[in-house]
Amino acid sequence: MAALAWLLIPVFTVVGTAIWGSWASRNKTIGDVAELAGYARFRDAMERSRPSDPAPSPDPASASALPECEARAAAATTGTG
Secondary structure, three states, rough: OOHHHHHHHHHHHHHHHHHHHHHHHOHHHHHHHHHHHHHHHHHHHHHHHHOOOOOOOOHHHHHHHHHHHHHHHHHHHHHHO
């Protein structure tokens, strides 16, 4: 009877390994397809939410201050200011 018990241990191990192997090698692509479709919908929604003119028109007040800043930078680098 003890020999039968020792023979059942490898049999149960083989059966358990076969069950685990069939579960581990199952087809897992179903979830990937759904997630990729969701990501595509997300990208489409983000594209639609972009404004048609992404670059705002420059402010006239800040445009007039630009040459003054450049003149100060040039004077600082040449040492004449």
